[in-house]
Amino acid sequence: MSAQEIIRELHSCNVRVTPQRLKILSYLKGTDTHPTAEEIYQNVSENCYGLSLATVYNTLNLLKEHNLVLELKYGDLASRFDGNVMEHYHVYCKKCGKVSDFMGSPVNEVKLEAEEATGFAIESVRLDLYGYCGRCQTKHDA
Amino acid sequence: MSAQEIIRELHSCNVRVTPQRLKILSYLKGTDTHPTAEEIYQNVSENCYGLSLATVYNTLNLLKEHNLVLELKYGDLASRFDGNVMEHYHVYCKKCGKVSDFMGSPVNEVKLEAEEATGFAIESVRLDLYGYCGRCQTKHDA
DNA sequence: TTAGCTGCAAACTATTTGCCCTAAG
DNA sequence: CTTAGGGCAAATAGTTTGCAGCTAA
Numbered sequence: 001m002s003a004q005e006i007i008r009e010l011h012s013c014n015v016r017v018t019p020q021r022l023k024i025l026s027y028l029k030g031t032d033t034h035p036t037a038e039e040i041y042q043n044v045s046e047n048c049y050g051l052s053l054a055t056v057y058n059t060l061n062l063l064k065e066h067n068l069v070l071e072l073k074y075g076d077l078a079s080r081f082d083g084n085v086m087e088h089y090h091v092y093c094k095k096c097g098k099v100s101d102f103m104g105s106p107v108n109e110v111k112l113e114a115e116e117a118t119g120f121a122i123e124s125v126r127l128d129l130y131g132y133c134g135r136c137q138t139k140h141d142a
Numbered sequence: 143m144s145a146q147e148i149i150r151e152l153h154s155c156n157v158r159v160t161p162q163r164l165k166i167l168s169y170l171k172g173t174d175t176h177p178t179a180e181e182i183y184q185n186v187s188e189n190c191y192g193l194s195l196a197t198v199y200n201t202l203n204l205l206k207e208h209n210l211v212l213e214l215k216y217g218d219l220a221s222r223f224d225g226n227v228m229e230h231y232h233v234y235c236k237k238c239g240k241v242s243d244f245m246g247s248p249v250n251e252v253k254l255e256a257e258e259a260t261g262f263a264i265e266s267v268r269l270d271l272y273g274y275c276g277r278c279q280t281k282h283d284a
Numbered sequence: 285t286t287a288g289c290t291g292c293a294a295a296c297t298a299t300t301t302g303c304c305c306t307a308a309g
Numbered sequence: 310c311t312t313a314g315g316g317c318a319a320a321t322a323g324t325t326t327g328c329a330g331c332t333a334a
Contacts, residue, residue: 016307016308016309016312016313016314017308017309018307018308018313018314018315020314020315021314036298037298037299038298050315050316051315051316052315052316052317053299053316054299054300054301054315054316054317054318055314055315055316057298057299057300058300058301058314058315059314059315061299061300071217073215073216073217074215075213075215077297077298077324078297078298078299079298079299089252089256091256091260091262091264093262094265100260100262102255102256102259102260103259104252104255104256104259105251105252105255107249107252107269109247110231110246110247110249110269110271111271113244113246113247114231114233114244114246114271115273117244117245117246118233118242118244118275119275119276120233120235120242120271120273120274120275120276120279121273121274121279122233122271122272122273123236123272123273123274124271124272124273125269125270125271125272126268126269126270126271126272127249127252127267127268127269127270128267128268128269129252129253129256129262129264129266129267129268130264130265130266130267130268131257131262131263131264131265131266132262132263132265133260133261133262134261134262137263158287158288158289158332158333158334159333159334160288160289160290160332160333162289162290163289178323179323179324180323192290192291193290193291194290194291194292195291195324196290196291196292196293196324196325196326197289197290197291199323199324199325200289200290200325200326203324203325219299219322219323220322220323220324221323221324
C-alpha cells in the first residue's frame with residue numbers, strides 16, 4: 001500500500017495527516033507480525049526522529065476508532081495491532097506467543113444465530129484459535 | 143453447582159481448598175454476568191470477611207491455569223471472568239459493555255481449516271461478536 | 285507439622301493525560 | 310491564522326509480588 005493511498009485513507013476519515021500517523025499506519029499495513037505498541041515505537045522511530053511512545057498510543061487509538069487498525073488483546077500484557085482490517089482470524093501460540101493470520105470460511109451463520117439468540121445487532125466478529133505453532137508442537141509440555 | 147462439587151473440582155486439580163477459593167469459584171459458577179476482578183471482590187467480600195483483592199487475582203490466575211475459569215479481555219480496561227468453561231461464545235455490546243453468553247454451532251470446520259493453513263495444533267477457540275444489545279440498538283449514534 | 289495460602293502494601297507495566305509548543309490545513 | 314497534534318513527564322489503572330503470619334491437609 002503506497003503512501004498516497006494511506007494519505008487518502010486518512011483524509012477520508014477526516015483525520016489530519018501527520019508524518020507520525022503516516023509512518024505508523026504504513027508500518028502496520030506493511031507487516032503481518034502483529035506488533036505491540038512498543039515494537040511499533042521501536043521500528044517507526046528509526047525513520048521518525050523524536051517520535052514518542054505516547055504519540056504511538058494516541059495514534060493507534062485514533063486509527064482504531066476509524067477502523068483503520070485492529071487491536072488484539074491476548075492473555076499476555078501488551079496489546080498487539082493489526083493493519084489488516086478485512087475479516088480474518090488469528091491463531092495464537094500458547095508457547096511462544098506467535099500470532100498468525102488465517103483466512104477461514106466466514107462465520108456468517110454464527111452471526112445470524114447470535115442475533116436470533118441474543119437480540120444483539122452484530123457488527124463484527126473476532127475469532128481466535130489457541131494452540132501450538134509448528135515449531136512449538138514437538139516440545140510443548142502441557 | 144454445589145459446594146461439594148466445587149470442592150471435588152479443586153481436589154481433582156490438586157489445588158488446596160480454601161474458603162476464599164471456594165467462594166470465588168462458587169460465585170463465578172453461579173453468575174452469567176462475566177464480572178471483573180473488582181466486582182468479584184466486592185461481591186465475594188460480603189460473605190468472606192477480610193478478603194483482599196490480591197487474593198482474588200491470585201485465585202483467578204490459579205483457576206485459569208487449571209481451566210476452571212475463562213478470562214475475557216475486551217477493549218475496556220479490566221478483564222472479565224467466566225465460570226462456564228464449556229465451549230460457547232460471547233456477544234459484547236459496544237455501547238454499554240454488556241457481555242452475554244451464546245451457544246452457537248461449534249466452529250470445528252474452522253479449526254480444521256486453521257490447522258491445515260497454519261500448521262498450528264489448535265486446542266481451543268474463542269469467538270466474540272461485537273455489536274449493540276437490544277437496549278442500546280435504538281439509541282446508538284455510531 | 286509444614287507447604288502453601290492470605291492480607292497488606294508496595295511495586296510494576298501498559299496506557300493515558302496535561303501542558304506547552306509546533307505544524308497541518 | 311487557527312486549531313489539532315506531538316513530545317515530554319507525570320499520572321493512572323489493572324495486576325503482580327514480597328513478606329510475615331496463618332491454615333488446610
